Amino acid sequence: MLTWLGYFERFGKNFLRGAGVTLELTAVGLVIGFVLGLLLALARSYGPKWLQRAAGGYIAVFRGTPLLVQLFIIYYGLPELGLTFSQNMAAYLALGLNSAAYQAEYLRGSINAIGSAQMQAGRSIGLSKWQTISYVILPQALRLALPSWSNEPISLLKTTAIVFLIAVQDLMAEGKRAATTTFDFVGVYLAVAVVYLVMVFALDALFKFLERKTKIPGMDIETRR
Amino acid sequence: MPKPILTIKNLTKTYGQNVIFQHLDLTVNEGDTIVIIGPSGTGKSTLLRCINLLTRPNEGQIWLDDLEITAKGTDEDQVRQHIGMVFQNFLLFNHLTALGNVKLGLTRVKHLSDEAATEKAMRELNRVGLADRANHYPGQLSGGQQQRVGIARALAMDPRVMLFDEPTSALDPELIGEVLEVMRQLSLDGMTMLVVTHEMGFAREVADRIVFMEKGYIVEEGSPDEMFNHPKFDRTREFLWKITELYGKKEKEAE
Ligand SMILES: Nc1ncnc2c1ncn2[C@@H]1O[C@H](COP(=O)(O)OP(=O)(O)OP(=O)(O)O)[C@@H](O)[C@H]1O
Ligand SMILES: [Mg+2]
Numbered sequence: 001m002l003t004w005l006g007y008f009e010r011f012g013k014n015f016l017r018g019a020g021v022t023l024e025l026t027a028v029g030l031v032i033g034f035v036l037g038l039l040l041a042l043a044r045s046y047g048p049k050w051l052q053r054a055a056g057g058y059i060a061v062f063r064g065t066p067l068l069v070q071l072f073i074i075y076y077g078l079p080e081l082g083l084t085f086s087q088n089m090a091a092y093l094a095l096g097l098n099s100a101a102y103q104a105e106y107l108r109g110s111i112n113a114i115g116s117a118q119m120q121a122g123r124s125i126g127l128s129k130w131q132t133i134s135y136v137i138l139p140q141a142l143r144l145a146l147p148s149w150s151n152e153p154i155s156l157l158k159t160t161a162i163v164f165l166i167a168v169q170d171l172m173a174e175g176k177r178a179a180t181t182t183f184d185f186v187g188v189y190l191a192v193a194v195v196y197l198v199m200v201f202a203l204d205a206l207f208k209f210l211e212r213k214t215k216i217p218g219m220d221i222e223t224r225r
Numbered sequence: 226m227p228k229p230i231l232t233i234k235n236l237t238k239t240y241g242q243n244v245i246f247q248h249l250d251l252t253v254n255e256g257d258t259i260v261i262i263g264p265s266g267t268g269k270s271t272l273l274r275c276i277n278l279l280t281r282p283n284e285g286q287i288w289l290d291d292l293e294i295t296a297k298g299t300d301e302d303q304v305r306q307h308i309g310m311v312f313q314n315f316l317l318f319n320h321l322t323a324l325g326n327v328k329l330g331l332t333r334v335k336h337l338s339d340e341a342a343t344e345k346a347m348r349e350l351n352r353v354g355l356a357d358r359a360n361h362y363p364g365q366l367s368g369g370q371q372q373r374v375g376i377a378r379a380l381a382m383d384p385r386v387m388l389f390d391e392p393t394s395a396l397d398p399e400l401i402g403e404v405l406e407v408m409r410q411l412s413l414d415g416m417t418m419l420v421v422t423h424e425m426g427f428a429r430e431v432a433d434r435i436v437f438m439e440k441g442y443i444v445e446e447g448s449p450d451e452m453f454n455h456p457k458f459d460r461t462r463e464f465l466w467k468i469t470e471l472y473g474k475k476e477k478e479a480e
Pocket of ligand 1: 240243245263264265266267268269270271272
C-alpha cells in the first residue's frame with residue numbers, strides 16, 4: 001500500500017536535485033516576470049497612449065496563448081532566426097515572459113486602486129510624477145497587491161513542470177526517469193506530487209510571513225474606504 | 226501698500242463643453258486670509274486646482290509673486306513647492322507615519338539631510354499640536370489629527386500661500402474645532418491663505434475678505450462685516466442665510 005514512501009529513500013537524491021532545479025526555474029521566472037511585469041503595469045497606467053497599447057497587446061498575447069506554445073517557439077522556433085538558447089535559458093525566458101503578463105495585471109489593479117488622489121497629494125508638495133510613483137504610489141500598491149499576487153509564485157512553481165518537455169532536468173523529469181525505471185507510475189508520481197506540495201506550502205508560508213512583515217498599521221482600513 | 230502674492234486675471238476653465246468659470250479675477254495680498262464660499266458645483270475646487278497647476282486653465286494668467294506660473298515652460302514641480310494644498314479628505318500618504326508624511330517633501334524635493342528634515346518636520350508637527358503622534362500611521366489617527374498632519378505636510382515646504390479645499394467637510398462635528406483652531410493660528414501668524422469652507426463662524430472671525438462664487442462667477446466680495454451685515458446682492462444674503470442655518474446647527478452640536 002505505502003510502497004511509494006519507499007521511493008523517497010530510493011530516489012530521494014534525484015528528487016532533491018530536481019526540486020532544486022524546479023525552485024531555480026520558479027525564482028528566475030518570478031524575478032524576470034516581476035521586473036518586466038512592473039514595467040508593463042507602469043506603462044499601462046502612466047505611459048503615453050502608444051506605450052499603453054503596446055503593453056496591453058503584450059499582456060493579451062501572453063495571457064491568451066498556451067505557455068507550452070511560447071516555450072516551443074522560443075526553444076525550437078527562434079533558432080531559425082539565429083537566436084539559440086540552452087534548454088534552461090529557454091525555460092527561464094518562457095516562464096519569465098509569460099509570468100510578466102500575469103504579474104502586470106495584479107500590479108496594475110492595485111496601482112489603479114491607489115489612484116489619482118495619492119498622485120495629486122504627491123504632486124502638491126512638489127514631487128515629480130516619477131518621484132510620486134516611486135515614493136508614494138508603488139510602496140502602497142505593492143503592499144496592496146501582495147495577497148493576490150502571491151498566487152503567482154505558487155502557480156508558476158506548478159507550471160514549471162512542463163519544461164521537462166524540452167529536457168530540462170527538473171523535478172518532473174526526475175520523476176519521469178524514476179517511473180520508467182520502476183514502471184510504478186502511480187507510486188512515483190504520488191511521491192513527486194508530495195514534493196511539489198511541500199514546496200507550495202513552504203512558498204505559501206513565506207509570502208504570508210512577508211505580508212505580515214510589510215503590513216502598515218491601520219492601512220487596510222484606509223484603502224477599503 | 227499691500228503686496229499681492231497671487232494675482233489671477235481673466236481665468237477661464239472648461240471641461241469639454243462644460244464652462245466651469247469664465248473671465249475670473251482675484252487678487253490675494255500678502256498675509257491675507259480669503260474665504261471662498263458658494264454652492265456645490267460652482268468651481269471652487271477647480272479654481273484651487275488651477276492655482277496649484279493640478280489642472281490647466283484654458284485661458285487667463287496666474288502670477289505667484291512676480292512669476293507668471295501659467296506661462297508656457299514653467300517648472301510645475303518648482304511652483305507647487307511654494308503653494309501648499311490641504312485636501313478635503315486629507316490624502317495623507319498611508320504607508321508613512323505622520324513624521325514620514327511631513328518629511329517626504331523635505332528630503333525628496335528640498336533635499337535636506339535626514340537629520341535636518343526630521344528636525345524641521347518635528348517643528349511643523351509641534352505647530353499643529355501633534356508632536357506626540359509623530360510615529361503614528363494615518364490609519365491610527367483620527368480625522369482631525371490626519372488633517373492637521375496634512376496641514377503640517379504642506380507647511381513644511383514653507384509655502385508662499387496655503388490653499389484649503391473644504392478642510393473640515395469630511396470631519397465629524399466634534400473634530401472640526403481642532404482643525405479650525407490650527408488654521409486660525411496660522412492666519413494670526415501671517416500666513417497667506419485661500420480657504421474654501423462652509424464654516425461661517427471661521428469666515429466671520431478670521432477672514433479678511435469673503436468671496437461669494439456662484440455658477441462660475443464671483444458674485445460679490447467684501448469684508449465679513451459687509452458680506453454678513455449689508456451685502457449688495459440678494460443672492461449673497463440668501464446664500465449666507467441658508468448656509469448659516471444649515472451649518473450653524475452642526476457648529477452648535479460641536480460645542
Ligand atoms: N476632471 C473633471 N472633468 C470634468 N468635469 C469636472 C472635472 N472636475 C470637476 N468637474 C465639474 O466642474 C464643476 C465644478 O466642480 P468643482 O469641484 O470645482 O465645484 P465645487 O465648487 O468645488 O463644488 P463642491 O462644493 O461640491 O466641492 C462640476 O460641475 C464638476 O462636475
Ligand atoms: Mg469642491
